[in-house]
Amino acid sequence: MQTLSKNAPMPVVRRLPKYHRNLKELLEEGITKISSKDLSERMGLTASQIRQDLNYFGGFGQQGYGYNIEDLIKVIEDILSINNKYNCIIIGAGNLGKAISNYILNLDGNAKVLAMFDVDAGKTNKIFNDINIYNMSELKDYLKKNEIDIAILAVPKSSGVEVAKDVINNGIKSIWNFSTADIAVGNDIVIENMAINESFYTLTYLISENKK
Amino acid sequence: MQTLSKNAPMPVVRRLPKYHRNLKELLEEGITKISSKDLSERMGLTASQIRQDLNYFGGFGQQGYGYNIEDLIKVIEDILSINNKYNCIIIGAGNLGKAISNYILNLDGNAKVLAMFDVDAGKTNKIFNDINIYNMSELKDYLKKNEIDIAILAVPKSSGVEVAKDVINNGIKSIWNFSTADIAVGNDIVIENMAINESFYTLTYLISENKK
Numbered sequence: 001m002q003t004l005s006k007n008a009p010m011p012v013v014r015r016l017p018k019y020h021r022n023l024k025e026l027l028e029e030g031i032t033k034i035s036s037k038d039l040s041e042r043m044g045l046t047a048s049q050i051r052q053d054l055n056y057f058g059g060f061g062q063q064g065y066g067y068n069i070e071d072l073i074k075v076i077e078d079i080l081s082i083n084n085k086y087n088c089i090i091i092g093a094g095n096l097g098k099a100i101s102n103y104i105l106n107l108d109g110n111a112k113v114l115a116m117f118d119v120d121a122g123k124t125n126k127i128f129n130d131i132n133i134y135n136m137s138e139l140k141d142y143l144k145k146n147e148i149d150i151a152i153l154a155v156p157k158s159s160g161v162e163v164a165k166d167v168i169n170n171g172i173k174s175i176w177n178f179s180t181a182d183i184a185v186g187n188d189i190v191i192e193n194m195a196i197n198e199s200f201y202t203l204t205y206l207i208s209e210n211k212k
Numbered sequence: 213m214q215t216l217s218k219n220a221p222m223p224v225v226r227r228l229p230k231y232h233r234n235l236k237e238l239l240e241e242g243i244t245k246i247s248s249k250d251l252s253e254r255m256g257l258t259a260s261q262i263r264q265d266l267n268y269f270g271g272f273g274q275q276g277y278g279y280n281i282e283d284l285i286k287v288i289e290d291i292l293s294i295n296n297k298y299n300c301i302i303i304g305a306g307n308l309g310k311a312i313s314n315y316i317l318n319l320d321g322n323a324k325v326l327a328m329f330d331v332d333a334g335k336t337n338k339i340f341n342d343i344n345i346y347n348m349s350e351l352k353d354y355l356k357k358n359e360i361d362i363a364i365l366a367v368p369k370s371s372g373v374e375v376a377k378d379v380i381n382n383g384i385k386s387i388w389n390f391s392t393a394d395i396a397v398g399n400d401i402v403i404e405n406m407a408i409n410e411s412f413y414t415l416t417y418l419i420s421e422n423k424k
Contacts (some may be wrong), residue, residue: 010414011223017413021394080413081420096311103308103392103408106369111412150415152217157318174419176412182233192415194408196315199231200323200388201292202222203362203404205329207386208293210402 008056013079015053018043020076023069035066086111087147088176091163092154093118093126093133096178100154101129103189111150116143143170152176153183164191219266225291227265230255232288235281247278298323299359300388303375304366305330305338305345308390312366313341323362327354348378357381364388366396376403 018148022043026034036054040047057075061067077083088104090097093116100111116133118124124135134142151167153160153175160181167175174190177183185191234255240248252259266279269287273279289295300316302309305328313325328345332338332372335346346354354368363379365372365387381389386402389395397403 013417014407014410015413016417017407017410020413021409049388052244079417079420081416082413084416084420086416086419095307095314099306099308099311102306106392107412142367149419161357174415176415180318180385188422190415190418192411192418194411195226195229196235196406197319197402198226198229199406200234200319201232201294201400202226203386203388204293204296204298205291206402206404207298207361210400211297212384 007075012053012056015045016057016076016080018074019053020080021083023073023076027069027073031069033066036061039067059171080111084110086149088113088150088152089142089148090116090131090152090154091118091136091139091167092116092156092179093120093128094154097152097154098128100152100178101131108157113152114146114148117142139166140170143167143172148172150174150176153181154178155179157181216385224265224268227257228269228292232263232292232294235285235288239281239285242301243281245278245280248273251279268310292337294322295321298361300362300364301354301360302328302343302366303330303348303351303379304365304391305332305335305340306364309364309366310340312364312390313343317341325364326358326360329354351378352382354383355379360384362386362388365391366391367391369393 021070022039036047040050042051043198051061054061054072057079088111090100090113097116101116104111104113113129113131116131117136117139119136121135124133128135140185144205151172153163155163157180160177160179161183164175164177164183164185168185168189173188175183175185176192176194178194178196180197183191214248234251247256248259248262252262255262263273266273266284280326300323302325304311307326316323325341325343328340328343329348329351330345332346333347338345339383346373358359363384363386365375367375369392372389373395376387376389376395376397380397380401385400387395387397388404388406390406395403
């Protein structure tokens with residue numbers, strides 16, 4: 001099956017995990033093929049939206065037959081690289097860092113948190129979820145000795161930019177940023193911001209629209 | 213200034229907080245007007261994307277003058293209802309619930325967490341960030357006596373649906389869901405999901421694209 005991921009706009013990419021989850025559930029229910037109409041009802045999107053989204057990835061449904069669910073799942077997993085392994089570290093071992101480490105433990109994927117770091121001596125030299133919490137002063141040495149794919153920033157906004165610089169200078173190529181700091185990175189670095197503010201203000205927008 | 217928020221697609225709405233933040237920063241730097249070109253360079257969007265986005269909300273820049281920053285900020289704040297007050301409760305007083313309460317304390321808005329709830333007796337009858345943590349058995353009574361706008365779900369995926377039902381049955385109209393559970397609600401209820409999975413798989417997609 002041909003994939004055209006290079007041409008997909010980011011909003012389409014961001015919808016893929018939702019497709020993935022729904023298709024996996026269908027497969028578990030013993031369903032092997034589905035029409036765009038049935039999938040649209042399940043997912044709360046329009047059938048034409050679904051056809052358009054899946055066409056980006058070469059998932060062409062057959063007329064009168066629909067989509068082969070197993071094929072679609074494989075294509076989506078391939079595009080999102082869900083089945084790769086990702087070694088992560090978390091910078092910041094406060095409530096947010098710990099919540100993220102819980103989350104990753106439950107994530108249906110191959111991400112693993114190998115270490116956490118904090119500047120606060122009261123939080124370091126401890127173990128949480130079987131993960132060692134090191135002092136930030138040990139970061140450089142740790143990154144020399146361990147191959148880490150993703151640095152997760154769970155630090156206050158005020159230190160986000162500095163911590164990002166720090167991990168990049170020590171060889172990190174991918175950042176998952178929960179810090180709400182605006183972090184500019186070079187073209188060779190990948191950054192994904194967990195947009196908590198955007199989500200909250202989307203909620204307040206929906207609340208005001210709901211009252212109209 | 214005329215606003216056309218009703219017609220704006222959600223991706224545009226989700227970009228507005230970023231516009232808001234950048235425009236506020238410009239104002240603090242003493243800048244009062246800006247061209248779509250300058251704004252696009254600052255925000256990493258194309259100038260035509262910016263013109264298109266802002267046109268949805270009646271923010272029409274004048275030829276050769278650009279956008280009046282103060283006006284745009286007012287329109288965006290009005291659309292997102294940023295300046296309203298929001299009384300929130302958090303269900304789940306673990307690391308995630310506590311991280312969210314920290315986040316809301318630092319939020320540049322008028323959201324306030326009035327209470328937290330948990331089923332775990334080891335977490336209740338305590339105070340965190342000056343917020344009382346109650347037992348879930350007290351929720352019904354609490355919601356009768358207090359006017360709450362938003363229930364924030366910081367519970368495990370397994371209890372997300374049940375807790376959502378619980379708060380809705382007790383009069384809550386708006387939910388901010390951090391639980392990763394898929395929660396279906398009626399048309400009179402507003403729900404915004406903090407899409408952690410979507411964000412993680414967007415990151416893994418970007419990582420794989422970066423390696424090509």
